[in-house]
Amino acid sequence: MAYVLVTDGIKEDGLQPLLNESTIQCDIGSLNEFSDRLNQYEALLVRSATKVTAEVLNQMPNLKIVARAGVGVDNIDLDAATKRGVIVVNAPDGNTISTTEHTFAMIASLVRNIPQGTSSLKSGKWMRKDYVGTELYGKTLGIVGMGRIGTELSRRARAFGMNVAVFDPFLTNDRAQKLDVESVEFDHLLDVADIITVHTPLTDKTRGLLNEETIARTKKGVFLINCARGGIIDEKALIPYLDSGHIGGVALDVFESEPPEHNHPLLGYDQVIVTPHLGASTKEAQLNVAAQVADEVLYFLQDKPIRNAINLPGFSKEEYEKIKPYYELTRKMGSILSQCMKSAVNLVEVSYAGKLTELDTAILTRNLMASFLKSRLDTTVNEVNAPSIARERGITYGEKHSSETHGYSNLISVTVQGDKETFSLQGTYIKEYGDRITQLNGFDIDFHPQGHLLYIQHNDRPGVIGNVGKVLGEHEINIATMQVGRKTAGGEAIMMLSFDSELPKNIEETLESVQDIVKVEQIGGV
Ligand SMILES: NC(=O)c1ccc[n+]([C@@H]2O[C@H](COP(=O)([O-])OP(=O)(O)OC[C@H]3O[C@@H](n4cnc5c(N)ncnc54)[C@H](O)[C@@H]3O)[C@@H](O)[C@H]2O)c1
Numbered sequence: 263m264a265y266v267l268v269t270d271g272i273k274e275d276g277l278q279p280l281l282n283e284s285t286i287q288c289d290i291g292s293l294n295e296f297s298d299r300l301n302q303y304e305a306l307l308v309r310s311a312t313k314v315t316a317e318v319l320n321q322m323p324n325l326k327i328v329a330r331a332g333v334g335v336d337n338i339d340l341d342a343a344t345k346r347g348v349i350v351v352n353a354p355d356g357n358t359i360s361t362t363e364h365t366f367a368m369i370a371s372l373v374r375n376i377p378q379g380t381s382s383l384k385s386g387k388w389m390r391k392d393y394v395g396t397e398l399y400g401k402t403l404g405i406v407g408m409g410r411i412g413t414e415l416s417r418r419a420r421a422f423g424m425n426v427a428v429f430d431p432f433l434t435n436d437r438a439q440k441l442d443v444e445s446v447e448f449d450h451l452l453d454v455a456d457i458i459t460v461h462t463p464l465t466d467k468t469r470g471l472l473n474e475e476t477i478a479r480t481k482k483g484v485f486l487i488n489c490a491r492g493g494i495i496d497e498k499a500l501i502p503y504l505d506s507g508h509i510g511g512v513a514l515d516v517f518e519s520e521p522p523e524h525n526h527p528l529l530g531y532d533q534v535i536v537t538p539h540l541g542a543s544t545k546e547a548q549l550n551v552a553a554q555v556a557d558e559v560l561y562f563l564q565d566k567p568i569r570n571a572i573n574l575p576g577f578s579k580e581e582y583e584k585i586k587p588y589y590e591l592t593r594k595m596g597s598i599l600s601q602c603m604k605s606a607v608n609l610v611e612v613s614y615a616g617k618l619t620e621l622d623t624a625i626l627t628r629n630l631m632a633s634f635l636k637s638r639l640d641t642t643v644n645e646v647n648a649p650s651i652a653r654e655r656g657i658t659y660g661e662k663h664s665s666e667t668h669g670y671s672n673l674i675s676v677t678v679q680g681d682k683e684t685f686s687l688q689g690t691y692i693k694e695y696g697d698r699i700t701q702l703n704g705f706d707i708d709f710h711p712q713g714h715l716l717y718i719q720h721n722d723r724p725g726v727i728g729n730v731g732k733v734l735g736e737h738e739i740n741i742a743t744m745q746v747g748r749k750t751a752g753g754e755a756i757m758m759l760s761f762d763s764e765l766p767k768n769i770e771e772t773l774e775s776v777q778d779i780v781k782v783e784q785i786g787g788v
Protein backbone atom coordinates (compact mmCIF):
# COMPACT_ATOMS: atom_id res chain seq x y z
CA MET A 263 0.00 0.00 0.00
CA ALA A 264 1.36 3.45 -0.90
CA TYR A 265 0.35 6.35 1.37
CA VAL A 266 -0.42 9.76 -0.13
CA LEU A 267 -1.22 12.99 1.73
CA VAL A 268 -3.29 15.69 0.01
CA THR A 269 -3.35 19.16 1.62
CA ASP A 270 -4.62 22.68 0.86
CA GLY A 271 -8.12 21.77 -0.35
CA ILE A 272 -7.09 20.38 -3.73
CA LYS A 273 -10.26 19.65 -5.70
CA GLU A 274 -11.30 16.06 -4.96
CA ASP A 275 -12.99 15.53 -8.34
CA GLY A 276 -9.58 15.81 -9.94
CA LEU A 277 -8.02 13.34 -7.53
CA GLN A 278 -10.13 10.40 -8.74
CA PRO A 279 -7.20 8.52 -10.38
CA LEU A 280 -5.55 8.34 -6.92
CA LEU A 281 -8.73 7.84 -4.89
CA ASN A 282 -9.89 4.96 -7.11
CA GLU A 283 -6.60 3.06 -6.94
CA SER A 284 -6.89 0.17 -4.47
CA THR A 285 -3.12 0.05 -3.81
CA ILE A 286 -3.08 3.68 -2.64
CA GLN A 287 -4.37 5.18 0.58
CA CYS A 288 -5.07 8.86 0.13
CA ASP A 289 -5.42 10.99 3.29
CA ILE A 290 -6.86 14.48 2.90
CA GLY A 291 -6.04 17.16 5.49
CA SER A 292 -3.19 19.32 6.75
CA LEU A 293 0.36 18.35 7.80
CA ASN A 294 -0.70 19.12 11.37
CA GLU A 295 -3.69 16.80 11.27
CA PHE A 296 -1.51 13.90 10.18
CA SER A 297 1.63 14.88 12.15
CA ASP A 298 1.79 11.50 13.90
CA ARG A 299 2.15 9.59 10.64
CA LEU A 300 4.11 11.90 8.36
CA ASN A 301 6.83 9.25 8.17
CA GLN A 302 4.62 6.89 6.17
CA TYR A 303 3.79 9.11 3.18
CA GLU A 304 5.47 8.56 -0.16
CA ALA A 305 3.68 11.41 -1.91
CA LEU A 306 2.52 14.85 -0.81
CA LEU A 307 0.14 16.98 -2.89
CA VAL A 308 -0.06 20.71 -2.08
CA ARG A 309 -1.29 24.05 -3.41
CA SER A 310 0.45 27.18 -2.13
CA ALA A 311 -0.52 27.21 1.56
CA THR A 312 1.57 24.24 2.72
CA LYS A 313 5.22 25.22 3.06
CA VAL A 314 7.36 22.22 2.17
CA THR A 315 10.50 23.24 4.04
CA ALA A 316 13.66 21.20 4.73
CA GLU A 317 12.22 20.54 8.20
CA VAL A 318 8.98 19.14 6.77
CA LEU A 319 11.03 16.96 4.38
CA ASN A 320 13.02 15.64 7.36
CA GLN A 321 9.78 14.65 9.09
CA MET A 322 8.81 12.66 6.00
CA PRO A 323 11.68 10.18 5.47
CA ASN A 324 9.63 8.04 3.07
CA LEU A 325 8.63 10.96 0.87
CA LYS A 326 9.52 10.45 -2.80
CA ILE A 327 7.42 13.02 -4.62
CA VAL A 328 5.90 16.43 -3.89
CA ALA A 329 3.26 17.57 -6.35
CA ARG A 330 2.22 21.20 -6.59
CA ALA A 331 -1.31 21.64 -7.94
CA GLY A 332 -0.41 24.85 -9.76
CA VAL A 333 2.58 26.54 -11.38
CA GLY A 334 4.72 28.35 -8.78
CA VAL A 335 6.81 26.12 -6.52
CA ASP A 336 8.08 28.90 -4.26
CA ASN A 337 6.44 27.20 -1.25
CA ILE A 338 8.73 24.17 -1.73
CA ASP A 339 12.42 24.05 -0.75
CA LEU A 340 13.67 22.73 -4.10
CA ASP A 341 17.31 22.41 -3.05
CA ALA A 342 16.45 20.38 0.02
CA ALA A 343 14.08 18.17 -1.99
CA THR A 344 16.65 17.57 -4.74
CA LYS A 345 19.35 16.69 -2.23
CA ARG A 346 17.00 14.19 -0.62
CA GLY A 347 16.06 12.72 -4.04
CA VAL A 348 12.48 13.92 -3.70
CA ILE A 349 10.93 14.68 -7.09
CA VAL A 350 8.98 17.92 -7.32
CA VAL A 351 6.31 18.13 -10.00
CA ASN A 352 3.83 20.84 -10.85
CA ALA A 353 0.83 21.33 -13.10
CA PRO A 354 2.33 23.89 -15.45
CA ASP A 355 -0.54 24.63 -17.79
CA GLY A 356 -3.71 23.60 -15.95
CA ASN A 357 -4.41 27.16 -14.80
CA THR A 358 -2.88 29.13 -17.68
CA ILE A 359 -6.18 30.12 -19.29
CA SER A 360 -7.82 31.02 -15.97
CA THR A 361 -4.89 33.21 -14.91
CA THR A 362 -4.72 34.84 -18.34
CA GLU A 363 -8.43 35.62 -18.26
CA HIS A 364 -8.12 36.96 -14.71
CA THR A 365 -5.25 39.21 -15.77
CA PHE A 366 -7.24 40.47 -18.73
CA ALA A 367 -10.24 41.06 -16.49
CA MET A 368 -8.00 43.05 -14.10
CA ILE A 369 -6.66 45.17 -16.99
CA ALA A 370 -10.16 45.89 -18.32
CA SER A 371 -11.50 46.62 -14.83
CA LEU A 372 -8.59 48.93 -14.05
CA VAL A 373 -8.77 51.07 -17.17
CA ARG A 374 -12.57 51.36 -16.94
CA ASN A 375 -12.80 51.83 -13.13
CA ILE A 376 -15.24 48.95 -12.78
CA PRO A 377 -14.54 48.08 -9.10
CA GLN A 378 -14.55 51.77 -8.12
CA GLY A 379 -17.76 52.45 -10.07
CA THR A 380 -19.39 49.41 -8.48
CA SER A 381 -18.62 50.38 -4.91
CA SER A 382 -19.49 54.03 -5.50
CA LEU A 383 -22.90 53.15 -6.96
CA LYS A 384 -23.53 50.62 -4.19
CA SER A 385 -22.86 53.36 -1.66
CA GLY A 386 -25.68 55.38 -3.21
CA LYS A 387 -23.67 57.69 -5.52
CA TRP A 388 -23.99 58.30 -9.27
CA MET A 389 -20.53 59.72 -10.19
CA ARG A 390 -20.15 59.35 -13.97
CA LYS A 391 -17.56 62.17 -14.30
CA ASP A 392 -15.18 60.63 -11.77
CA TYR A 393 -14.85 57.37 -13.62
CA VAL A 394 -13.94 58.28 -17.16
CA GLY A 395 -11.83 55.41 -18.47
CA THR A 396 -9.22 54.68 -21.13
CA GLU A 397 -9.68 52.54 -24.27
CA LEU A 398 -7.45 49.52 -24.76
CA TYR A 399 -7.64 49.81 -28.55
CA GLY A 400 -4.40 51.21 -30.01
CA LYS A 401 -2.60 51.20 -26.64
CA THR A 402 0.64 49.34 -26.01
CA LEU A 403 0.62 46.47 -23.58
CA GLY A 404 4.08 45.70 -22.16
CA ILE A 405 4.38 42.05 -21.16
CA VAL A 406 7.33 41.06 -18.99
CA GLY A 407 7.71 37.26 -19.24
CA MET A 408 6.44 35.61 -22.41
CA GLY A 409 5.78 32.11 -21.08
CA ARG A 410 2.43 30.33 -21.09
CA ILE A 411 0.40 33.14 -19.50
CA GLY A 412 2.28 35.97 -21.25
CA THR A 413 1.69 34.27 -24.59
CA GLU A 414 -2.04 33.71 -24.04
CA LEU A 415 -2.39 37.29 -22.84
CA SER A 416 -0.69 38.66 -25.96
CA ARG A 417 -3.28 36.86 -28.15
CA ARG A 418 -6.15 38.46 -26.24
CA ALA A 419 -4.49 41.88 -26.37
CA ARG A 420 -4.01 41.62 -30.14
CA ALA A 421 -7.70 40.69 -30.48
CA PHE A 422 -8.52 43.97 -28.69
CA GLY A 423 -6.44 45.93 -31.21
CA MET A 424 -3.57 46.57 -28.82
CA ASN A 425 0.13 46.70 -29.73
CA VAL A 426 2.19 44.27 -27.69
CA ALA A 427 5.79 44.88 -26.61
CA VAL A 428 7.43 41.98 -24.83
CA PHE A 429 10.51 41.60 -22.70
CA ASP A 430 11.69 38.04 -22.10
CA PRO A 431 15.39 37.19 -22.40
CA PHE A 432 14.44 33.71 -23.62
CA LEU A 433 12.10 34.86 -26.40
CA THR A 434 13.50 34.27 -29.91
CA ASN A 435 12.78 36.76 -32.70
CA ASP A 436 11.22 33.96 -34.72
CA ARG A 437 8.69 33.18 -31.98
CA ALA A 438 7.98 36.87 -31.38
CA GLN A 439 7.22 37.24 -35.08
CA LYS A 440 4.89 34.25 -35.08
CA LEU A 441 3.03 35.66 -32.07
CA ASP A 442 2.78 39.08 -33.76
CA VAL A 443 4.47 40.89 -30.86
CA GLU A 444 7.51 43.13 -30.68
CA SER A 445 10.41 41.72 -28.70
CA VAL A 446 12.14 44.63 -26.93
CA GLU A 447 14.67 45.38 -24.20
CA PHE A 448 13.26 46.01 -20.73
CA ASP A 449 14.11 49.74 -20.80
CA HIS A 450 12.37 50.15 -24.14
CA LEU A 451 9.26 48.41 -22.78
CA LEU A 452 9.24 50.88 -19.87
CA ASP A 453 9.43 53.77 -22.36
CA VAL A 454 6.61 52.67 -24.68
CA ALA A 455 4.06 50.71 -22.63
CA ASP A 456 0.73 52.23 -21.55
CA ILE A 457 0.03 49.17 -19.44
CA ILE A 458 2.71 46.87 -17.98
CA THR A 459 1.91 43.38 -16.76
CA VAL A 460 4.43 40.92 -15.28
CA HIS A 461 4.33 37.16 -15.87
CA THR A 462 7.65 35.80 -14.65
CA PRO A 463 8.46 33.63 -11.67
CA LEU A 464 9.80 35.44 -8.60
CA THR A 465 13.57 34.98 -8.76
CA ASP A 466 16.64 36.97 -7.67
CA LYS A 467 16.51 38.63 -11.12
CA THR A 468 12.79 39.48 -11.09
CA ARG A 469 12.40 40.56 -7.46
CA GLY A 470 11.73 44.32 -7.56
CA LEU A 471 11.93 44.42 -11.36
CA LEU A 472 9.55 47.35 -11.16
CA ASN A 473 11.11 49.54 -8.49
CA GLU A 474 11.51 53.27 -7.80
CA GLU A 475 14.12 53.63 -10.52
CA THR A 476 12.41 51.62 -13.25
CA ILE A 477 8.94 53.04 -12.56
CA ALA A 478 10.47 56.49 -13.03
CA ARG A 479 11.09 55.58 -16.69
CA THR A 480 7.48 54.62 -17.39
CA LYS A 481 4.98 56.84 -19.21
CA LYS A 482 2.90 59.20 -17.11
CA GLY A 483 -0.45 57.58 -16.41
CA VAL A 484 0.94 54.06 -16.77
CA PHE A 485 -1.13 51.13 -15.45
CA LEU A 486 0.76 48.33 -13.65
CA ILE A 487 -0.51 44.78 -13.18
CA ASN A 488 0.86 41.91 -11.09
CA CYS A 489 -0.98 38.59 -11.33
CA ALA A 490 2.24 36.54 -11.09
CA ARG A 491 4.06 36.75 -7.76
CA GLY A 492 4.13 39.38 -5.04
CA GLY A 493 7.46 41.23 -5.02
CA ILE A 494 8.08 41.43 -8.80
CA ILE A 495 6.62 44.92 -8.45
CA ASP A 496 8.10 46.51 -5.33
CA GLU A 497 4.98 47.46 -3.33
CA LYS A 498 6.61 50.34 -1.40
CA ALA A 499 8.00 51.86 -4.60
CA LEU A 500 4.47 52.36 -5.93
CA ILE A 501 3.43 54.76 -3.19
CA PRO A 502 5.23 57.98 -4.24
CA TYR A 503 4.15 57.44 -7.86
CA LEU A 504 0.52 56.88 -6.86
CA ASP A 505 0.68 60.02 -4.70
CA SER A 506 2.14 62.10 -7.52
CA GLY A 507 -0.39 60.77 -10.05
CA HIS A 508 2.40 59.35 -12.26
CA ILE A 509 0.79 55.92 -12.04
CA GLY A 510 -2.74 55.77 -13.48
CA GLY A 511 -3.67 52.63 -11.59
CA VAL A 512 -2.42 49.34 -10.18
CA ALA A 513 -4.03 45.89 -10.21
CA LEU A 514 -2.68 43.28 -7.85
CA ASP A 515 -3.71 39.65 -7.44
CA VAL A 516 -0.58 38.74 -5.49
CA PHE A 517 1.30 40.35 -2.60
CA GLU A 518 4.75 40.32 -1.03
CA SER A 519 3.12 38.81 2.04
CA GLU A 520 -0.18 36.96 1.70
CA PRO A 521 -2.68 37.86 2.94
CA PRO A 522 -1.52 41.49 3.09
CA GLU A 523 -1.90 43.32 6.41
CA HIS A 524 -5.36 44.83 6.88
CA ASN A 525 -3.79 48.32 7.00
CA HIS A 526 -1.48 47.69 4.00
CA PRO A 527 -0.93 51.20 2.56
CA LEU A 528 -1.79 50.18 -1.01
CA LEU A 529 -5.27 49.06 0.03
CA GLY A 530 -6.11 52.70 0.86
CA TYR A 531 -5.71 53.95 -2.75
CA ASP A 532 -8.78 54.23 -4.97
CA GLN A 533 -6.59 53.64 -8.06
CA VAL A 534 -5.39 50.29 -6.69
CA ILE A 535 -7.65 47.32 -7.38
CA VAL A 536 -6.99 43.98 -5.75
CA THR A 537 -8.07 40.33 -5.62
CA PRO A 538 -6.97 37.74 -3.06
CA HIS A 539 -4.73 35.56 -5.31
CA LEU A 540 -7.65 34.47 -7.47
CA GLY A 541 -5.79 33.99 -10.77
CA ALA A 542 -6.15 30.22 -10.74
CA SER A 543 -9.40 30.12 -8.84
CA THR A 544 -11.87 28.78 -11.37
CA LYS A 545 -13.67 25.44 -11.32
CA GLU A 546 -11.91 24.49 -14.54
CA ALA A 547 -8.37 25.37 -13.43
CA GLN A 548 -8.72 23.68 -10.06
CA LEU A 549 -10.02 20.52 -11.71
CA ASN A 550 -7.22 20.62 -14.33
CA VAL A 551 -4.37 21.09 -11.85
CA ALA A 552 -5.73 18.47 -9.44
CA ALA A 553 -6.12 15.94 -12.28
CA GLN A 554 -2.65 16.73 -13.68
CA VAL A 555 -0.84 16.19 -10.37
CA ALA A 556 -2.97 13.14 -9.48
CA ASP A 557 -1.93 11.54 -12.79
CA GLU A 558 1.71 12.43 -12.21
CA VAL A 559 1.74 10.93 -8.72
CA LEU A 560 -0.04 7.80 -9.94
CA TYR A 561 2.46 7.41 -12.82
CA PHE A 562 5.30 7.82 -10.38
CA LEU A 563 3.93 5.28 -7.89
CA GLN A 564 3.48 2.86 -10.80
CA ASP A 565 7.13 3.33 -11.84
CA LYS A 566 6.24 5.16 -15.03
CA PRO A 567 8.14 8.26 -16.13
CA ILE A 568 6.65 11.58 -15.08
CA ARG A 569 6.28 14.57 -17.36
CA ASN A 570 6.40 17.77 -15.36
CA ALA A 571 9.21 17.40 -12.88
CA ILE A 572 10.83 20.65 -11.78
CA ASN A 573 14.09 19.05 -10.67
CA LEU A 574 14.36 16.69 -13.66
CA PRO A 575 14.47 17.19 -17.42
CA GLY A 576 10.80 17.27 -18.47
CA PHE A 577 9.07 16.11 -21.61
CA SER A 578 5.72 16.51 -23.33
CA LYS A 579 3.04 13.81 -23.61
CA GLU A 580 4.17 13.01 -27.17
CA GLU A 581 7.83 12.78 -26.15
CA TYR A 582 6.81 10.64 -23.19
CA GLU A 583 5.07 8.10 -25.45
CA LYS A 584 8.21 7.88 -27.59
CA ILE A 585 10.61 7.59 -24.68
CA LYS A 586 8.58 5.14 -22.54
CA PRO A 587 9.99 1.83 -23.92
CA TYR A 588 13.59 3.04 -23.64
CA TYR A 589 12.96 4.20 -20.10
CA GLU A 590 12.14 0.63 -19.12
CA LEU A 591 15.13 -0.70 -21.09
CA THR A 592 17.62 1.70 -19.46
CA ARG A 593 16.26 0.80 -16.03
CA LYS A 594 16.89 -2.87 -16.74
CA MET A 595 20.32 -2.25 -18.27
CA GLY A 596 21.41 -0.23 -15.22
CA SER A 597 20.32 -3.02 -12.91
CA ILE A 598 22.02 -5.79 -14.95
CA LEU A 599 25.27 -3.82 -15.19
CA SER A 600 25.34 -3.11 -11.48
CA GLN A 601 24.78 -6.75 -10.60
CA CYS A 602 27.31 -8.13 -13.13
CA MET A 603 30.06 -5.63 -12.27
CA LYS A 604 30.50 -6.06 -8.55
CA SER A 605 33.78 -4.16 -8.16
CA ALA A 606 34.25 -0.40 -7.76
CA VAL A 607 33.30 1.65 -10.79
CA ASN A 608 34.71 5.00 -11.84
CA LEU A 609 33.24 5.60 -15.30
CA VAL A 610 29.93 4.88 -17.01
CA GLU A 611 29.67 5.73 -20.71
CA VAL A 612 26.31 5.59 -22.46
CA SER A 613 25.94 5.80 -26.21
CA TYR A 614 22.67 6.15 -28.13
CA ALA A 615 22.33 5.31 -31.81
CA GLY A 616 19.55 5.29 -34.39
CA LYS A 617 16.09 6.84 -34.01
CA LEU A 618 16.70 7.33 -30.29
CA THR A 619 19.07 10.20 -30.96
CA GLU A 620 16.07 12.34 -31.96
CA LEU A 621 14.80 12.12 -28.36
CA ASP A 622 15.97 13.88 -25.21
CA THR A 623 18.19 11.08 -23.95
CA ALA A 624 19.36 12.91 -20.79
CA ILE A 625 16.45 11.46 -18.80
CA LEU A 626 17.33 7.95 -20.01
CA THR A 627 20.91 8.33 -18.84
CA ARG A 628 19.76 9.60 -15.44
CA ASN A 629 17.34 6.68 -15.22
CA LEU A 630 20.09 4.20 -16.10
CA MET A 631 22.42 5.75 -13.52
CA ALA A 632 19.70 5.72 -10.83
CA SER A 633 19.04 2.04 -11.48
CA PHE A 634 22.78 1.29 -11.56
CA LEU A 635 23.41 3.08 -8.24
CA LYS A 636 20.24 1.82 -6.52
CA SER A 637 21.38 -1.78 -6.23
CA ARG A 638 24.74 -0.66 -4.79
CA LEU A 639 23.58 1.83 -2.17
CA ASP A 640 21.49 1.81 0.94
CA THR A 641 19.95 5.19 0.26
CA THR A 642 17.16 6.63 -1.89
CA VAL A 643 18.43 7.02 -5.44
CA ASN A 644 16.34 8.24 -8.31
CA GLU A 645 16.67 10.32 -11.45
CA VAL A 646 16.68 13.48 -9.31
CA ASN A 647 19.70 12.82 -7.13
CA ALA A 648 21.52 10.23 -9.30
CA PRO A 649 23.92 12.88 -10.73
CA SER A 650 24.89 14.20 -7.29
CA ILE A 651 25.19 10.72 -5.77
CA ALA A 652 27.39 9.57 -8.68
CA ARG A 653 29.57 12.66 -8.16
CA GLU A 654 29.81 12.03 -4.40
CA ARG A 655 30.92 8.43 -5.09
CA GLY A 656 33.54 9.51 -7.64
CA ILE A 657 31.67 7.99 -10.59
CA THR A 658 31.87 10.03 -13.77
CA TYR A 659 29.24 9.40 -16.39
CA GLY A 660 28.50 10.76 -19.79
CA GLU A 661 26.41 10.18 -22.86
CA LYS A 662 26.96 10.56 -26.58
CA HIS A 663 24.99 10.04 -29.74
CA SER A 664 26.54 7.72 -32.30
CA SER A 665 25.77 6.47 -35.80
CA GLU A 666 26.79 2.86 -35.04
CA THR A 667 23.45 1.04 -34.94
CA HIS A 668 24.85 -2.45 -35.78
CA GLY A 669 21.79 -3.02 -37.92
CA TYR A 670 19.20 -2.11 -35.24
CA SER A 671 16.83 0.80 -35.64
CA ASN A 672 17.90 2.00 -32.18
CA LEU A 673 20.69 0.89 -29.89
CA ILE A 674 21.85 1.75 -26.38
CA SER A 675 25.45 0.77 -25.55
CA VAL A 676 26.87 1.12 -22.06
CA THR A 677 30.40 0.51 -20.84
CA VAL A 678 31.14 0.48 -17.14
CA GLN A 679 34.78 0.86 -16.20
CA GLY A 680 36.43 0.10 -12.89
CA ASP A 681 40.04 -0.15 -11.73
CA LYS A 682 40.12 -3.90 -12.32
CA GLU A 683 37.53 -4.69 -14.97
CA THR A 684 35.21 -3.37 -17.61
CA PHE A 685 31.71 -4.58 -18.40
CA SER A 686 29.64 -3.68 -21.44
CA LEU A 687 26.04 -4.15 -22.47
CA GLN A 688 23.99 -3.33 -25.55
CA GLY A 689 20.22 -3.24 -25.75
CA THR A 690 17.52 -2.34 -28.21
CA TYR A 691 13.76 -1.99 -28.28
CA ILE A 692 11.88 -3.73 -31.10
CA LYS A 693 8.17 -2.96 -31.26
CA GLU A 694 7.16 -6.59 -31.96
CA TYR A 695 9.55 -8.21 -29.44
CA GLY A 696 9.93 -5.63 -26.67
CA ASP A 697 13.30 -4.88 -25.09
CA ARG A 698 16.24 -7.12 -25.97
CA ILE A 699 19.83 -7.36 -24.77
CA THR A 700 21.87 -7.84 -27.94
CA GLN A 701 25.43 -7.90 -26.67
CA LEU A 702 27.01 -8.61 -23.32
CA ASN A 703 30.71 -7.98 -22.75
CA GLY A 704 31.42 -8.36 -26.47
CA PHE A 705 29.37 -11.56 -26.87
CA ASP A 706 26.48 -11.41 -29.32
CA ILE A 707 23.37 -12.66 -27.59
CA ASP A 708 19.62 -12.01 -27.80
CA PHE A 709 17.42 -12.19 -24.72
CA HIS A 710 14.50 -10.40 -23.13
CA PRO A 711 15.71 -9.01 -19.79
CA GLN A 712 12.90 -10.06 -17.48
CA GLY A 713 12.55 -11.75 -14.10
CA HIS A 714 15.35 -13.72 -12.42
CA LEU A 715 18.44 -14.22 -14.56
CA LEU A 716 21.64 -16.23 -14.38
CA TYR A 717 24.69 -15.08 -16.28
CA ILE A 718 27.34 -17.76 -16.83
CA GLN A 719 30.81 -17.33 -18.38
CA HIS A 720 32.23 -20.63 -19.58
CA ASN A 721 34.53 -22.30 -22.07
CA ASP A 722 32.88 -23.43 -25.28
CA ARG A 723 33.25 -27.21 -24.73
CA PRO A 724 30.84 -30.10 -25.36
CA GLY A 725 28.70 -31.01 -22.34
CA VAL A 726 28.80 -27.66 -20.46
CA ILE A 727 25.24 -26.70 -21.36
CA GLY A 728 24.04 -30.22 -20.43
CA ASN A 729 25.83 -30.07 -17.10
CA VAL A 730 24.22 -26.71 -16.24
CA GLY A 731 20.79 -28.19 -17.04
CA LYS A 732 21.59 -31.24 -14.91
CA VAL A 733 22.68 -29.23 -11.84
CA LEU A 734 19.64 -26.98 -12.05
CA GLY A 735 17.38 -29.99 -12.57
CA GLU A 736 18.82 -31.64 -9.46
CA HIS A 737 17.83 -28.49 -7.54
CA GLU A 738 14.36 -28.66 -9.09
CA ILE A 739 14.94 -25.36 -10.85
CA ASN A 740 13.01 -24.98 -14.08
CA ILE A 741 14.73 -22.96 -16.83
CA ALA A 742 12.32 -20.57 -18.58
CA THR A 743 14.65 -19.43 -21.39
CA MET A 744 18.30 -19.97 -22.29
CA GLN A 745 20.56 -18.09 -24.69
CA VAL A 746 24.20 -18.86 -25.53
CA GLY A 747 26.80 -16.70 -27.20
CA ARG A 748 30.46 -17.12 -28.11
CA LYS A 749 33.14 -15.17 -29.91
CA THR A 750 34.95 -18.14 -31.54
CA ALA A 751 34.31 -21.89 -31.60
CA GLY A 752 36.02 -23.53 -28.61
CA GLY A 753 36.80 -20.14 -26.98
CA GLU A 754 35.14 -18.07 -24.28
CA ALA A 755 31.35 -18.28 -24.21
CA ILE A 756 28.41 -17.05 -22.15
CA MET A 757 24.93 -18.28 -21.23
CA MET A 758 21.99 -16.19 -20.06
CA LEU A 759 19.20 -18.15 -18.43
CA SER A 760 15.90 -16.86 -17.12
CA PHE A 761 13.66 -18.34 -14.43
CA ASP A 762 10.13 -17.77 -13.23
CA SER A 763 11.08 -17.47 -9.58
CA GLU A 764 13.97 -16.52 -7.33
CA LEU A 765 16.98 -18.89 -7.27
CA PRO A 766 18.60 -20.38 -4.14
CA LYS A 767 21.40 -18.16 -2.80
CA ASN A 768 24.20 -20.74 -3.17
CA ILE A 769 23.44 -21.78 -6.76
CA GLU A 770 26.37 -19.71 -8.13
CA GLU A 771 28.94 -21.63 -6.08
CA THR A 772 27.41 -24.98 -7.07
CA LEU A 773 27.52 -24.07 -10.75
CA GLU A 774 31.03 -22.58 -10.54
CA SER A 775 32.28 -26.01 -9.45
CA VAL A 776 31.12 -27.49 -12.79
CA GLN A 777 34.00 -28.09 -15.19
CA ASP A 778 34.63 -25.29 -17.75
CA ILE A 779 32.40 -22.82 -15.96
CA VAL A 780 34.40 -19.65 -15.19
CA LYS A 781 31.96 -17.32 -13.46
CA VAL A 782 28.28 -17.28 -12.47
CA GLU A 783 26.25 -14.19 -11.46
CA GLN A 784 22.63 -14.10 -10.36
CA ILE A 785 20.79 -11.06 -11.61
CA GLY A 786 17.69 -10.55 -9.53
CA GLY A 787 14.40 -8.76 -10.07
CA VAL A 788 14.97 -7.17 -13.48
N1 LIG B 1 -2.09 34.52 -9.75
C1 LIG B 1 -2.14 33.22 -9.84
O1 LIG B 1 -2.99 32.57 -9.27
C2 LIG B 1 -1.16 32.52 -10.72
C3 LIG B 1 -1.58 31.39 -11.43
C4 LIG B 1 -0.67 30.76 -12.26
C5 LIG B 1 0.62 31.25 -12.37
N2 LIG B 1 1.01 32.31 -11.64
C6 LIG B 1 2.38 32.81 -11.73
O2 LIG B 1 2.56 33.36 -13.03
C7 LIG B 1 3.91 33.24 -13.41
C8 LIG B 1 4.00 32.89 -14.89
O3 LIG B 1 3.38 31.65 -15.14
P1 LIG B 1 3.59 30.89 -16.54
O4 LIG B 1 2.80 29.64 -16.46
O5 LIG B 1 3.39 31.81 -17.67
O6 LIG B 1 5.14 30.55 -16.41
P2 LIG B 1 6.17 30.22 -17.57
O7 LIG B 1 7.28 29.48 -16.93
O8 LIG B 1 5.47 29.60 -18.73
O9 LIG B 1 6.70 31.65 -18.02
C9 LIG B 1 7.58 32.42 -17.30
C10 LIG B 1 8.35 33.26 -18.30
O10 LIG B 1 9.13 34.21 -17.59
C11 LIG B 1 10.31 34.40 -18.31
N3 LIG B 1 11.32 35.01 -17.46
C12 LIG B 1 12.07 34.41 -16.50
N4 LIG B 1 12.91 35.31 -15.95
C13 LIG B 1 12.68 36.50 -16.58
C14 LIG B 1 13.22 37.79 -16.45
N5 LIG B 1 14.20 38.06 -15.57
N6 LIG B 1 12.75 38.78 -17.23
C15 LIG B 1 11.77 38.51 -18.15
N7 LIG B 1 11.22 37.30 -18.34
C16 LIG B 1 11.67 36.30 -17.55
C17 LIG B 1 10.67 33.01 -18.79
O11 LIG B 1 11.56 33.04 -19.89
C18 LIG B 1 9.32 32.46 -19.17
O12 LIG B 1 9.06 32.65 -20.54
C19 LIG B 1 4.50 32.17 -12.49
O13 LIG B 1 5.41 32.78 -11.63
C20 LIG B 1 3.37 31.67 -11.65
O14 LIG B 1 3.74 31.43 -10.34
C21 LIG B 1 0.15 32.97 -10.83
Ligand SMILES: O=C(O)CC[C@@H](O)C(=O)O
Pocket residue numbers: 309310331332333334335357539541542543
Ligand atom coordinates in the same frame (compact mmCIF):
# COMPACT_ATOMS: atom_id res chain seq x y z
O1 LIG C 1 -3.16 27.45 -5.84
C1 LIG C 1 -3.55 28.55 -6.24
O2 LIG C 1 -4.71 28.91 -6.34
C2 LIG C 1 -2.50 29.56 -6.73
C3 LIG C 1 -1.81 29.05 -7.94
C4 LIG C 1 -0.85 29.96 -8.61
O3 LIG C 1 -0.31 30.94 -7.83
C5 LIG C 1 0.20 29.14 -9.29
O4 LIG C 1 1.37 29.47 -9.19
O5 LIG C 1 -0.18 28.18 -9.98
